[in-house]
Amino acid sequence: MKVPIVRILHSPLKIHELIERIDLGSEAKLVGPAVLDGEMSIGVGYEVHFKGHISATVLLTCVRCLSKFKKQFEIDFKEKYLPESLAVTDMREKELSREDLDTFIYHSNYIDTSEIVKELLIVEIPPYPLCPKCRALDNS
DSSP states (O other): OEEEGGGGSSSOEEEEEEEOOOOOOTTEEEEEEEEEEEEEEEOGGGOEEEEEEEEEEEEEEOTTTOOEEEEEEEEEEEEEEEEHHHHHHHHHHSOOOTGGGGEEEEOSSEEEHHHHHHHHHHHHSOSSOOOHHHHHHHHO
């Protein structure tokens, strides 16, 4: 869903969305819809604050036995988005802090929630996924 910035100018917007399709790359596939529940609000200088929860099941391939397995992801998030014009000016004038690394940039007059879900899921997917059976072998 593309949320126009004008929809959140005067009051926060509650979001409940089922996202059917997300391209997670060749090694992972969304199983069923990802569920996004959150709230988007606007701060000073068109800074957008978005907090919420994502629930999704992803089909992965075990790096050891090559079997397919499902993994459930429950992700709580709190993100900050700056308009591109403000972000470029802001970044030139100061040294980046740790908080700045968690700040994203939006390039137009809307924020795409499916892109946010995609990015957060990709970060959570392990680089070398192990199925429960192979993981149990490591723990014994």
